[in-house]
Each structure stands twice: as C-alpha cells, then as structure tokens.
Amino acid sequence: MKNKDERIGGRMSRVDAQLKVTGAAKYFAEFEVPNLVYGVLVPSTITKGTIKSLDTKKAESAPGVLAVLSYLNAPKTPAYQTDEPSKTSSGRGPGMKAFHDNKVYFNGQPIAMVVANTFERATYAASLVTAQYEKSSHQTELKSNLDKGITPKSKSLQDYQRGKKDAYQTAPVKIEAEYIQPTEVHNPMELHGILAQWEGPDKITVYAKTQGVKMTQQVIADTFKIPKENVSVHSQFVGGAFGMSLRVWPHEIATILAAQKVQRPVKLVITRDQMFTIAGYRPHTHQKVGIGANKDGKFVGISHWANVQNSNYEEFTEATVGMTRFLYRSPNVNTTYRVVPLDICTPIPMRGPGEATGAFALESAIDELSYALNMDPIDLRMKNYPEKDPEQDLPWSSNHVREAYQLGADKIGWSNRPKEPRSKKENGMWIGYGMATGTFGAHRREATARAQLKADGTLLIQSAASDIGPGTGTAMVQIAAEVMGMPADQIKFELGETAFPYAPIQGGSATVASVGSAVHEACMALRQQLVELSGNALKKAKVDTLVYEEGRVRSPTDRSASIAYTEILKRNNLPMLEVTKEAKPGEEGKKFAMYSFSVHFVKVHVHPTTGVVRVKHAVAVADAGTIVNHKTASSQMMGGAVGGIGMALQEEAVIDHRYGRYINNDLANYHVPVNADIPDIDVLFVDKKDPYINPMGAKGLGEIAIIGMAPAIANAVYNATGKRIRELPITPDKLI
Amino acid sequence: MKAFQYVRANTAKSALEALAKDPSAQFIAGGTNLVDLMKRGVTAPDKLIDISRLPLNKIEKVANGVRIGAMSLNSQVADDKLILEKWPLLAQALNAGASAQLRNKATVGGNMLQRTRCGYFYDTEMPCNKRQPGTGCGAKEGYNRMHAIFGTSEHCIAVHPSDMCVALVALDAAVVVQGPKGERTIPFTEFHRLPGDRPEKDNTLGKDELIVAVTLPDSPYTQHAHYLKVRDRASYAFALVSVAAALELEGKTIKSARLAMGGVAHKPWRLQEVEKALVGKTVSEATFQQAAQQAMAGARAFEYNAFKLKLAPNTIVEALKMAAGLTA
Structure with missing residues (x-):
C-alpha cells in the first residue's frame, strides 16, 4: 500500500530530521581537516577614509600566530587586477575587493585577518592590530540624505507609470502617508564563514554557508581565474540564512587568500556583531504611498515612492514598489524607487526582499483608506481585485487570493472585528483585528537532476541544490516517490555539493519549482526507460497509461501484467539505470503572470497604558499552487509569520550616526521573537494546482510567508487602539 | 580574549586571600555577564577566582527573616517554597529576568554585580566613562532609548539592568559582605550608587570584599x-x-x-x-x-x-x- 504522506500533498516528516536533532548533521564550521588553522577578522574602526598605517607587529609575535593578512601583504587576487569586482559573476561576487587597497568604505569593514593555530589565539592577536587612519566625513543616516537618492541602473526599478501620474490626488477619498522600515539584520542562528583548503595551485575545496554551491563555485573560479571544475564547494546543511548567503562576501575571498598565504587550510567564523556589519541586511527604507478611491471603493490611482539605504561601492535593489503595480486594479499607478548611497555595507535580500517592506506601506495605506471609506478592508481589496495582471496585461497563471481572504477571515473570526477602532476590550486589553495581502513572483529557473535506480531497488537522486531550512530534500523525495511509485525510504536525495548536476541558488522561493521539476523529469525519463526495457507486454501500452506502484510497473487493466523495477534491471543485466535531466521554464512566463499570494490575519491585544502589543492569534493563508508537503510547508509559513511578528514589533538595527557604528549589535539588544511572543498560528492553503508553472503545479512560498505579516499587525494595532503606527517596529513607546 | 589564569576557591576565606594576593583578579560565579564582557574586551582580568563552589547557596529561615546565600542560583530562589510564600515579589522579579537558562546559571551575588547593558559601555571603540573614565558619555547625545531618567550625571546616564534588585530594594533587603576585616552589612538602598563623577563605580562593595548573603526581613507583603x-x-x-x-x-x-x-x-x-x-x-x-x-x-x-x-x-x-x- 502506498503511504499518502510520502507523495505530493502528503505530510512527510523531514528526511534529515534525525540528523538534525541528534547533531549528526554537519554544518560548515564543524568540519575539521588536517593542519587546519583559524582566521579572525580585524574590523575598521572608522567609517570612511583610508588606512595610513597598520601596526601588526604585536599580533605577529603573539603566541600561535602564523600571519596577519592585509592589503599590505595579501596575495594578489587575479580578477581584482583587471575587472571591476561587482561585474564578477553577475553580481554574486563580493562587491568589494578583499584586502586590495587601503580604502575604508564602512565601519567594521575587515582591514586585516589574523591567522593562528587556535581560534582563541587568533581572536586575541586580532585585538592587538592597530591602524592609523586618514578619516573623511561620513554619511550613514538615511533620513538626512533622502535628497541624495539616485535612480538605480536596474531595469525593473525604473520609474513606472500607468495612466495619469499621481491621479490619486484627484480622487474623492484619498490617503497620503509615509512609512518607515528600519534596517533589519537576518541573524540566522548559524554564523557566517567559510573553510578554505587549497589542494594545489589552481584547485580548491571549500566548506561554505551558502544558498548555492554552484554560485559560490562560479564566484571563486572567476575571482581566482581557475577552472570551475577545480573548485569544490560543500554545503549540505545551512543553519538558516534568510538571504544573507546569496552571494560570496569579501571575508570569504579573504579566507581563501589567507589559506594561500599560510599554505594551510583556514577556517573563518565571523562573530555575531560582524553579522551586523559585513553580511548584509534588509535596507532601511522611507516610503510614501498616495492612494485614492471613488466613494464606492474603486481605486482611482496609487503612487508609491521608496528611498532605500544602499552602500557607496555597488548598487543593490529590491522590488519594494513592485507589487503596487499589479496587486490591485487601478487605472493609474506610478512608482518611484531611489537608492541612497551611504557609508555602510551593501544590503542583501532578506526574506520577502522588497515586497515585505513595500507591503508594509501599500497594505497599511489600503487599510487607512478602508477606514476613510468606511468599508471593510477585505471588501475594499475584493472590489479592486484585478481579473488579470494590470502591469503586464497578462492572465494570471493562477490567482486564488479571493479564496484566501475568505478562508482566513473565517478562521480568525473576522466578524468579531470591531468596526470602530479603539472600541472593544477583552481582559482589560484593547483588541483589534488586522489583515494584509502578500505576493511574490512565482519563479522557476533552470535545474538539472541525476537519478540512479540501483539493482537493489533503491533510487538515488542528486542535484546541487541547497536547503537553508525549508525541507528541500524531503519535498524532492516526495516528488520522486510520486512519479516512481516507490516508498520514500527507498529514495535518497542528495544536495549541497558542486559535484552534483546544476541547481540554482535557493532564493526567491524557486527551489521546488526549479529543482522539483528536474527531479520530476528525471524520474519520468527513468520510467520511460524502464518500460522500454520491460519486454513486449508493457511496451505496447503508452507510458503514461501504465501504473507505477510499489516499485513495479503494470498495465492499468491487467494487474497480473506487472513487473518489478529490480526485475527489469536484472533481466537486462544492468547494475543501474541512470538518467540526467535538465528542466527549464518554457514560454509560459511570457503568456502568464505568475505570482504566489498570501493573506495574513491577526488578532492583537494592546495594553491601554503600557502600550505592550501581544499577537493573540495569527492565520496565514497561502495560494502557492500545489503544496508538495503540507507539514514542511506549514512550518515554513509559521516561520515566516514569526519573522513577520519580529519585523512588526521588534527588529531594528540602530546605527549611532556620529560614529557610523551599530549600537545594538547582539541578540540581547537586537530583538527577534522568543517563544512567549508567538501565539497559535494557523496555516491554511488554497492548495490548487497552478496549471502552467511546472509539472507539479507548485508555486513558491518562502517569501510570501512573511510578506504582509507586518502590515496585518500594524492594521490590527490601529483597529485596537486608533493609533496608526507608520514606523516599524511597533514598540510600546510608540503606543503610549 | 586575553589569556588569563583560573583558580578555584573552596571557602570565602580562601577566595578573599586569593584576591588580596592579586588585586587585579576578579571573582567569577555564574559568569553570565562577566564572560560576555571579557569576550567583548570590556574587561580583561589576568586572573579569575571561581567562587561558584563556595558553600554559600543556602536559603535559610533566620530570626525575623531569611538569609539567601550569595551563590544561590536565580532559579533556585525563584522556586524556593519559603520565598514563594513569604516574599512572592522577589520570585516574580527573578522570573521576569533573563531566560530560564541564564537563571539556572546566574547567582544572587552575580545578579547584583552585573554591569549596565548600555551599548556604549560594550563597544570598546565608543566613548564611555564607566568603561574608561574620562572618555565621555556616548549615550548622553547618542542612542539613549534604554537609559536613565533619574539620578543621571553629565558623566553617565546608564541604568542598572537587574530585575531581582528592584524587588530586593523594595523589600528592605540588606547585603552581607565579607572582607579582610570581617563581615559588614550594607542596606540594599545603599549598595548600588548613582554615577555622579565616578560612573566606573557601580556600587559600594569594597575592592577587597565578597558578597556572602542577602537578608530579607519578614514582610507583610505576601498577598x-x-x-x-x-x-x-x-x-x-x-x-x-x-x-x-x-x-x-x-x-x-x-x-x-x-x-x-x-x-x-x-x-x-x-x-x-x-x-x-x-x-x-x-x-x-x-x-x-x-x-x-x-x-x-x-x-x-x-x-x-x-x-x-x-x-x-x-x-x-x-x-x-x-x-x-x-x-x-
């Protein structure tokens, strides 16, 4: 009998659960290799300027120290002698050249690395390195530099206009407001770093914390101008990343240089405070939204401006204003996106990049408009539902957001929502309900999988995918089990190795759609071969009409005409059947607008005099096509909701602009939610197959899990208290 | 961090003797704050004297009150039957502090001696009169959301971070300390001090003294x-x-x-x-x-x-x- 939980749509537990809970899963920092030594970074203590001199003598003579690497003595990086670094490996390489010159672009920038025979000795010696600087005046504050915003080069973020400009101003009912998103830091539990080991002059092995081993491989190969095949990257387990490992950072290149210098493998694990300064963040963003409607609620126009924190040495953009262009039917829409170069590290996508920030503005503004119109915020959104994508003028591949509104409203008890803000108390607390919509592109990229059916009846599938936590391996096993009609415990999926066939980065919620399609196609190809090798009886039937069950293939009509996969291999004298299949998107992306959608509902309590907000209940609804694994997908949605609670109520990385230094750069002072902050979270799925995106019909859900959660909470806080908080996080001081 | 010596004391007397020999040494009990400070380079003692094994972890009913050994763990005090019955305010305050893991490690004496959580104090690149007298106060014109509104001085606006101490000061506690000259008792209200022009000094404990206990008088504040x-x-x-x-x-x-x-x-x-x-x-x-x-x-x-x-x-x-x- 087949176990339905092991198939697409099941609730299979993680294939690596036991490894993870027993500690047997090995993360990059846990690898030990012979002769390993340890690197520790020396951060700059000024924000902008040049290094006049660097005193490394004390550090060099400290116990156990092998080298102090800096721009003065680092081996030359081949690519940095010619190319612009940001052009290396299509923007995934480090935007700054590690130890290349004496320039300081931001406070905390690594200016040297101490290598010693123990981590503790390297740490101590790093404290002995001193630098003399030529300081320049710096700018780290977004607020006082908003006028310095520039239009990015990125094509998708050019000024956009549909219909008339700023038409909202002419509407009978309108809202115009500013919304502020502070800097957020990913802060996964696992610290960033790398272990680098040169195997020869042009051959290297690294253990990395990466969201794409092939990406890391390409960047290293390009940077050191060595053949790609000579770069081995291992990253089977990643302890959370949320986007911060979507590129190779300068400190990774620095570690590779250090390994070259000392001719020994070097391991670098950065510190928690360095996670704030040198490994990216969600950029601080000032937004303005203008939205106008007729009295019946029909939108007249939406305008959305965003000014986004950026570094001074390369361009980073994210789709902050993207959803405003297509989520609602509005005849007039214009969006403006500006990057504001500042003396800080470059941002990097953080879960729901752009859209999470943008949704806070757009979905708050729509909520504000609903009160101005005296309309239920769900009714207002329904009224402006676009039957097709108004930006691209294409039909949706699938869009069940209206069903998601209904499902969530029923589950949270939306009918209990007070119509008037600040009108209902429960146990002495103001109560409020809020909701908001989220959306993110349903992407699919090229990916390849290799499947090997062995003589013992087991199936091994390999692809160089990543698993930063969602349960990629589990979903892949389910897809294979579904196609092959095999029990899950006979199937193994391996990932995180450059030796495996190509898989894209795990970013932008595209892994199931991309790698899952490759697994699907590889298994389909295996089936085809099995049938061809099975003998005449089955060969006559069409491959698609045959039944694949319990490791056997049979005729749909004649149960006795059945043959085991192992028997087919045996009869053909084959030790193994192997296929490698590349899967890529076709023309569907040109014919359809493909997006995932989420709707978040929350009920909050707000203490009337202390301003403490507690989320009492959260409901997250996703329209993400077919749900391959309901258990891991629910966990992923819950994780996003928790991240959204952090974004709404707690997270803010604060810089003292006089010094350009972060002031709350540890986990005691940079708050992320603890268990006590998290209520019951109900996760609901529309669970309807997208007919066009891929064979499974699955759209991504990693990003939509968080997008919309923060405005749902802000809207609920307004409903509870009558106070509209437009600057995150919503801490008690803003509500008293 | 800097390499340091580690010695373990078994009695209060031997701990004080070890300290007398090496005034730059520091006591370590639970270490929940000191280790962080050492990692961040805020403090760099040459020697640590481990006092966590001193026989000072009893919570005893005494005439007109209770005596809580300085090495009692925060969680131990919070869960103590006598404390819960007679001084519930203290148990509530303890449970409001830190996390379960930290409360299982942190001691009563250590809790009293924890340093401020001011970000300028923790970042050795920033000015801070408490960490390095004479460098100025970074917080006064900086990011001071968590900072004091009472008793500040131009030299320091930091706050003491303890919850336990707020209950202890309310409940008329006293601090029993031992020094080379024997024991003395400091009223809790006089144990911690205001920054004034000596913000580096958090309290009135002598450099050669060790907290051995906290006493609480019987109180009518049980209901x-x-x-x-x-x-x-x-x-x-x-x-x-x-x-x-x-x-x-x-x-x-x-x-x-x-x-x-x-x-x-x-x-x-x-x-x-x-x-x-x-x-x-x-x-x-x-x-x-x-x-x-x-x-x-x-x-x-x-x-x-x-x-x-x-x-x-x-x-x-x-x-x-x-x-x-x-x-x-």
Missing part, C-alpha cells in the same frame, strides 16, 4: 505584591520600565507600601517618599495616579527615552492596581 516589567518582547529583554509594588492593606486602606522602579536609574530606584504618602489612603486608581505623579518628581529625559516619562507613571499605576487586585 498584595506585583512585579510588572514592560519590555520590547515577552521574555528575555531588559526592562523599559519595571515596577515592584507591594501593599499592606486593611480592607481598602493602605497600612504600608513598598515601591521601587527598574530601568530608570543607575541603581534600583526605591520610592520611599511615595510609599509614605500612600499610607492611610484608600486603594483606588486616583490614589495610585497621585502616587505615580509624585514618583516622577525630578525625572529628566534624553532624546530617545522621553517615553519613559509617561511609561513609568503608567507602569506604577498598573503595578499598584495589580498588587491591590484592582484589575483582572
């Missing part, structure tokens, strides 16, 4: 006591403002009161004048509002912590209401 901590997240966060409130009631009349605040000053902030004014009054929202207004006399805010001028009195009212049983 009407509440510790209310307002913070940015539900657990594992330092107080924006906290209030320890205890009332002795006769019907609706206040016979006596104890009131202290945390998160507002360089020391746990006892409000004795307010306590006196509450005596004889009838419990009511109005009474508590009046007390809260009185409590705020002399408060002064900085750029980012002005909200405390409102949050503090609100929290006092709320805590007193909870103590009196006026709210659900």
